[in-house]
Amino acid sequence: MKCSCEDFVPLNSSISPVCLRDLTIFDGVSEEDFERFRGIGVRKNFREGQTLFVQGGPITEIFVIKAGRIRLSKVMKDGTEITLDFRKPGDLIGEEALSRSVNYPLTAWAMEETVTCGFRVRDFNQLILDNPDLGLKLIGNMSQRILTLNSRLGSVTSGTLEDRLFNLLANIAGEHGKKTPLGYSITFPLTHEELSCLVGAHRVSVTKALKRLRDTGKIIKQERRFIVPSGTLPR
Amino acid sequence: MKCSCEDFVPLNSSISPVCLRDLTIFDGVSEEDFERFRGIGVRKNFREGQTLFVQGGPITEIFVIKAGRIRLSKVMKDGTEITLDFRKPGDLIGEEALSRSVNYPLTAWAMEETVTCGFRVRDFNQLILDNPDLGLKLIGNMSQRILTLNSRLGSVTSGTLEDRLFNLLANIAGEHGKKTPLGYSITFPLTHEELSCLVGAHRVSVTKALKRLRDTGKIIKQERRFIVPSGTLPR
DNA sequence: TGCGCATTGTAGCCAGGGCTACAGAATAAG
DNA sequence: CTTATTCTGTAGCCCTGGCTACAATGCGCA
Numbered sequence: 001m002k003c004s005c006e007d008f009v010p011l012n013s014s015i016s017p018v019c020l021r022d023l024t025i026f027d028g029v030s031e032e033d034f035e036r037f038r039g040i041g042v043r044k045n046f047r048e049g050q051t052l053f054v055q056g057g058p059i060t061e062i063f064v065i066k067a068g069r070i071r072l073s074k075v076m077k078d079g080t081e082i083t084l085d086f087r088k089p090g091d092l093i094g095e096e097a098l099s100r101s102v103n104y105p106l107t108a109w110a111m112e113e114t115v116t117c118g119f120r121v122r123d124f125n126q127l128i129l130d131n132p133d134l135g136l137k138l139i140g141n142m143s144q145r146i147l148t149l150n151s152r153l154g155s156v157t158s159g160t161l162e163d164r165l166f167n168l169l170a171n172i173a174g175e176h177g178k179k180t181p182l183g184y185s186i187t188f189p190l191t192h193e194e195l196s197c198l199v200g201a202h203r204v205s206v207t208k209a210l211k212r213l214r215d216t217g218k219i220i221k222q223e224r225r226f227i228v229p230s231g232t233l234p235r
Numbered sequence: 236m237k238c239s240c241e242d243f244v245p246l247n248s249s250i251s252p253v254c255l256r257d258l259t260i261f262d263g264v265s266e267e268d269f270e271r272f273r274g275i276g277v278r279k280n281f282r283e284g285q286t287l288f289v290q291g292g293p294i295t296e297i298f299v300i301k302a303g304r305i306r307l308s309k310v311m312k313d314g315t316e317i318t319l320d321f322r323k324p325g326d327l328i329g330e331e332a333l334s335r336s337v338n339y340p341l342t343a344w345a346m347e348e349t350v351t352c353g354f355r356v357r358d359f360n361q362l363i364l365d366n367p368d369l370g371l372k373l374i375g376n377m378s379q380r381i382l383t384l385n386s387r388l389g390s391v392t393s394g395t396l397e398d399r400l401f402n403l404l405a406n407i408a409g410e411h412g413k414k415t416p417l418g419y420s421i422t423f424p425l426t427h428e429e430l431s432c433l434v435g436a437h438r439v440s441v442t443k444a445l446k447r448l449r450d451t452g453k454i455i456k457q458e459r460r461f462i463v464p465s466g467t468l469p470r
Numbered sequence: 471t472g473c474g475c476a477t478t479g480t481a482g483c484c485a486g487g488g489c490t491a492c493a494g495a496a497t498a499a500g
Numbered sequence: 501c502t503t504a505t506t507c508t509g510t511a512g513c514c515c516t517g518g519c520t521a522c523a524a525t526g527c528g529c530a
Contacts (some may be wrong), residue, residue, distance in 0.1 A: 084389060096382055097378075132370055136333075150341070152388060192508065201392070201487075428477080437519070459477095
């Protein structure tokens, strides 16, 4: 059966096309139901730096990422903007649409050329009503995310900055990295500024801790990308 | 229509009985489906200090809290045990059952006499398959929790310990507190030790910060319970 | 009613890391 | 290629909060 991926991602594109069909949340969904799903989804492209939606804006859509990379950020009460998380192909963006919220509580940025499948909230809901096992998949997916968040929450404040930073990078490398001869390489650049948000520390302190990590060989930096050597990965 | 709550919670009990029927996740579920739901749930009582399940144990059940209070804790790699969160009547416990996990990643403690409705994972899944809008409710509920976790994550490390501590207490008071003449009172005792985990700080530092909060009147302590005066609540 | 354990409170030392300031690299823009 | 801007690296000051140690209070239980 032909998939619509070729329509979505131009063949000469540098972004790796991911077929919706291959996303784990669609495992076991019947061909027929999948077709319906595709029918109501609207393909959208975003260039680097564009926003899928902005914090405070009215919630209208929920997205499935097909290709690219998304950064979630939030402006805190004190006015500073912090990076909360990154999302990759196969992840859902804008789940908040499914709770009672009426405004997006954060902003979603395309970090690179990104292709998504957007659904109007009502359509998405209807889809799940018609397709309970899809809902079940989603629930599993979300409880996984809750798990991750919980353990991140547990580790943000324990241990030294150096350790936290290393763990963060190792986690990102695990989720967003690709294997290279040297180790797992994070496919997008991360500024010290961003790392400082994620790890809850000052930018300068991050620079220092990072230097130590590089000196001890636990982290490698090459062409603005971080590499976590397989040997240094915990456990 | 008569509800089974009276059967679950003895009338002379000090714990406030919550009818399953009243839980938000059951809004809009038909009487008939609700009956089926009740049919497959198994009521369980826990005394203070008992565990619903322990970290590392095989996942068998998922719980809906009817009455009481649950503390979630986790043993970190370095061996220290930290408190992650508290749950109240109406919340789900053991959602991890719904992801791919096979072992509970944390331990759930009854902080007081607690009544739950337990479901075997398979039954719960089947229930959702038969009852898509229940699944939708759950998805909403979980995305709400993801939101909360995200914003907690954002604020754990920003601001002074004193601020973080106050915010934490205000949040707990909002979620688990009951209104009193003095303000919102947290219905269960919290040791400085526990607070220190939640806020990511040293026990002694918490004691000091707490003293300052009391001196400035932002927090009141009475009979081992914290009270957040309505006047000092943020926003 | 007295013993023992858990929780809370105080003190003091000192290091991690917050903060400012500036200089050099590296990218982007023109 | 030049200029502007953003990112990275270093230095130094100083304060928050980590850590140890011990005292005081409170609570449960025999």
